[in-house]
Amino acid sequence: xxxxxxxxxxxxxxxxxxxxxxxxxxxxxxxxxxxxxxxxxxxxxxxxxxxxxxxxxxxxxxxxxxxxxxxxxxxxxxxxxxxxxxxxxxxxxxxxxxxxxxxxxxxxxxxxxxxxxxxxxxxxxxxxxxxxxxxxxxxxxxxxxxxxxxxxxxxxxxxxxxxxxxxx
Amino acid sequence: xxxxxxxxxxxxxxxxxxxxxxxxxxxxxxxxxxxxxxxxxxxxxxxxxxxxxxxxxxxxxxxxxxxxxxxxxxxxxxxxxxxxxxxxxxxxxxxxxxxxxxxxxxxxxxxxxxxxxxxxxxxxxxxxxxxxxxxxxxxxxxxxxxxxxxxxxxxxxxxxxxxxxxxxxxxxxxxxxxxxxxxxxxxxxxxxxxxxxxxxxxxxxxxxxxxxxxxxxxxxxxxxxxxxxxxxxxxxxxxxxxxxxxxxxxxxxxxxxxx
Amino acid sequence: xxxxxxxxxxxxxxxxxxxxxxxxxxxxxxxxxxxxxxxxxxxxxxxxxxxxxxxxxxxxxxxxxxxxxxxxxxxxxxxxxxxxxxxxxxxxxxxxxxxxxxxxxxxxxxxxxxxxxxxxxxxxxxxxxxxxxxxxxxxxxxxxxxxxxxxxxxxxxxxxxxxxxxxxxxxxxxxxxxxxxxxxxxxxxxxxxxxxxxxxxxxxxxxxxxxxxxxxxxxxxxxxxxxxxxxxxxxxxxxxxxxxxxxxxxxxxxxxxxxxxxxxxxxxxxxxxxxxxxxxxxxxxxxxxxxxxxxxxxxxxxxxxxxxxxxxxxxxxxxxxxxxxxxxxxxxxxxxxxxxxxxxxxxxxxxxxxxxxxxxxxxxxxxxxxxxxxxxxxxxxxxxx
Numbered sequence: 001x002x003x004x005x006x007x008x009x010x011x012x013x014x015x016x017x018x019x020x021x022x023x024x025x026x027x028x029x030x031x032x033x034x035x036x037x038x039x040x041x042x043x044x045x046x047x048x049x050x051x052x053x054x055x056x057x058x059x060x061x062x063x064x065x066x067x068x069x070x071x072x073x074x075x076x077x078x079x080x081x082x083x084x085x086x087x088x089x090x091x092x093x094x095x096x097x098x099x100x101x102x103x104x105x106x107x108x109x110x111x112x113x114x115x116x117x118x119x120x121x122x123x124x125x126x127x128x129x130x131x132x133x134x135x136x137x138x139x140x141x142x143x144x145x146x147x148x149x150x151x152x153x154x155x156x157x158x159x160x161x162x163x164x165x166x167x168x
Numbered sequence: 169x170x171x172x173x174x175x176x177x178x179x180x181x182x183x184x185x186x187x188x189x190x191x192x193x194x195x196x197x198x199x200x201x202x203x204x205x206x207x208x209x210x211x212x213x214x215x216x217x218x219x220x221x222x223x224x225x226x227x228x229x230x231x232x233x234x235x236x237x238x239x240x241x242x243x244x245x246x247x248x249x250x251x252x253x254x255x256x257x258x259x260x261x262x263x264x265x266x267x268x269x270x271x272x273x274x275x276x277x278x279x280x281x282x283x284x285x286x287x288x289x290x291x292x293x294x295x296x297x298x299x300x301x302x303x304x305x306x307x308x309x310x311x312x313x314x315x316x317x318x319x320x321x322x323x324x325x326x327x328x329x330x331x332x333x334x335x336x337x338x339x340x341x342x343x344x345x346x347x348x349x350x351x352x353x354x355x356x357x358x359x360x361x362x363x364x365x366x367x368x369x370x371x372x373x374x375x376x377x378x379x380x381x382x383x384x385x386x387x388x389x390x391x392x393x394x395x396x397x398x399x400x401x402x403x404x405x406x407x408x409x410x411x412x413x414x415x416x417x418x419x420x421x422x423x424x425x426x427x
Numbered sequence: 428x429x430x431x432x433x434x435x436x437x438x439x440x441x442x443x444x445x446x447x448x449x450x451x452x453x454x455x456x457x458x459x460x461x462x463x464x465x466x467x468x469x470x471x472x473x474x475x476x477x478x479x480x481x482x483x484x485x486x487x488x489x490x491x492x493x494x495x496x497x498x499x500x501x502x503x504x505x506x507x508x509x510x511x512x513x514x515x516x517x518x519x520x521x522x523x524x525x526x527x528x529x530x531x532x533x534x535x536x537x538x539x540x541x542x543x544x545x546x547x548x549x550x551x552x553x554x555x556x557x558x559x560x561x562x563x564x565x566x567x568x569x570x571x572x573x574x575x576x577x578x579x580x581x582x583x584x585x586x587x588x589x590x591x592x593x594x595x596x597x598x599x600x601x602x603x604x605x606x607x608x609x610x611x612x613x614x615x616x617x618x619x620x621x622x623x624x625x626x627x628x629x630x631x632x633x634x635x636x637x638x639x640x641x642x643x644x645x646x647x648x649x650x651x652x653x654x655x656x657x658x659x660x661x662x663x664x665x666x667x668x669x670x671x672x673x674x675x676x677x678x679x680x681x682x683x684x685x686x687x688x689x690x691x692x693x694x695x696x697x698x699x700x701x702x703x704x705x706x707x708x709x710x711x712x713x714x715x716x717x718x719x720x721x722x723x724x725x726x727x728x729x730x731x732x733x734x735x736x737x738x739x740x741x742x743x744x745x746x747x748x749x750x751x752x753x754x755x756x757x758x759x760x761x762x763x764x765x766x767x768x769x770x771x772x773x774x775x776x777x778x779x780x781x782x783x784x785x786x787x788x789x790x791x792x793x794x795x796x797x798x799x800x801x802x803x804x805x806x807x808x809x810x811x812x
Contacts (some may be wrong), residue, residue, distance in 0.1 A: 068208075072208040073208075074317050074319065077214070077373060078208035078209050079208075079214075080208065080209050080211055081207065088209075091208065120358070123356075123358035123359075124356050124357055126350055126352040128352070
């Protein structure tokens, strides 16, 4: 290898690394963490402000928790999640998470935008503001069982009081 | 602490040590449809069956009624693209001749041949779509429901080629703008995935019958456990002449038609 | 060796620039497809596979046909193919890359393609297709590259290459067999449900692939400064003649079974192809063109005087390639969906963006092929000098 070539190689590597680190140059090295809005009517009504799991756990692991929820409910039909503190919760992004975190832009998006990730959850799962004609009575809300009770609800109690009609 | 939770923990413990417990030994209503890992369990309201099936009574189905289709498509956010190229339907209304071409002959009354027959996924016991799916996005649950995991579908459409019933549809474009009224209780689909009837697993999971069955004003649709001798579906086919779509293909469709 | 692809005359760079433009146009329309969805193509509720999957199917055949030069050269020590074996192997590499690209662009959610590895489903033929295609790509790349590199250094290929070469022979058969199984195992698609699908695929592949190779050799002789010689081309012509005859024979067998049995599910797709069904005749002119070209090519290849004339040979190879492209790259896939499971006839025409994307993938394949051939011929020139 000739000396000039070596110089070229290292210069090229340097330029590559500088370009690869562009997000850091662009965003700055110590940016303030995004502020999440937890002040929604549903959260205000809660007797105790506690998410599915502890806040620190949720912050770090909500994506794997949701992936577990997804697989358990879709693939195994096990739709009730038993939290570490024993509460039993419907494993549903739109029926559980979004009931409290009603404002996606001021909760989910703030972190996701900051981290530069764009989860595809919302391509299918309905965000509250997307609920077109949400006042319309749908089959789920036609006074059937505990579907509309505020979260977090212990589903066992709900299950007890309403056993739906069986198939004909 | 609720008793159901205690029972659940007991169950979890049993499942953990790997013992297979016959459902009969468990408290009523608590038998999980299949073994659960700790952390998740089915809703106790869930309806269970060894094999879900449907009976469609063609004598009761009326040509001027599409209530089942409307209920299904509203409940599942099925898009209405308004053109045959993109069309997706979980239930479609076809003519007798199209659904049962083998039953057509020259002397069949035209009224019968053109009569309405609704068609949906047959939830085959031997489903070719499940066989060909390269990711397990389409799978058969232990209760016989052929289910799609839209998170996993890569949109290769092998299942559509494999389905002999035309029961599956591809989202050739973003379906959301074509859903008249989005029901927040059920996800929509995204562009690029295949979709089809799910026998309303989301309703069975909370103790409700399928939307189409609930919506039929004439009682033409019966839903239940085909393995239970005294179930509604078994009573509906007992002593009747029954048609199934293309049974010669060996797919074992679980949707039965009575004349 | 890679640096050899970076040296070439104006014609070389002009050709690559032209291909780059076609690739660019394809990429542009592919971005549109990503944005809009596969609805940008002519595929529909009833015809859910179109030009992309048909190209994939046709190109698996091109890839597999490398075995037609590898086998005589390595198993029968047929020296005449020594000069073109590398061309066959690199053609296979380019063809497999095109195949994989066509599969990916056909996916509704290409970003999830790795779900096939993440959640492997050995019951699915697509899973096995991925396995055999990847393996075949690696085999041909490794074999071609190693043999070439040793040739450059004036050495015999290392001993470990030989078993790989032997393995690549059945492997080539496997890629097209597995591809045929994608179609031939589906209940309710009577047109595809035929046990001779794999033999038919192989026969047409062993005609179309070598035909392309002959054309490439003629192009290289004229513009690439490489003469493969007369003998290998004549040998390829005989292979093409046999394979084409077998391919036609298989089609006639399909026609016999369909029409003598008279089972509607089997006759209807063939009637759609060659006569039209209920007034739907879109593919009829194409299929008859294919049939006429095939018969014409067979005559040209069988009559010795014509076969030995390289102008006629070139024409015959063009006819073979075009004929089989129509049969496999157009008719075979689409017609499996006609009529639909509900007895409806939906015809299929690719859209402009779909054609542009398809051409883009072909151009991408030719970029790879050109670069690989440039390397191979550069090494040849070096060693022969």
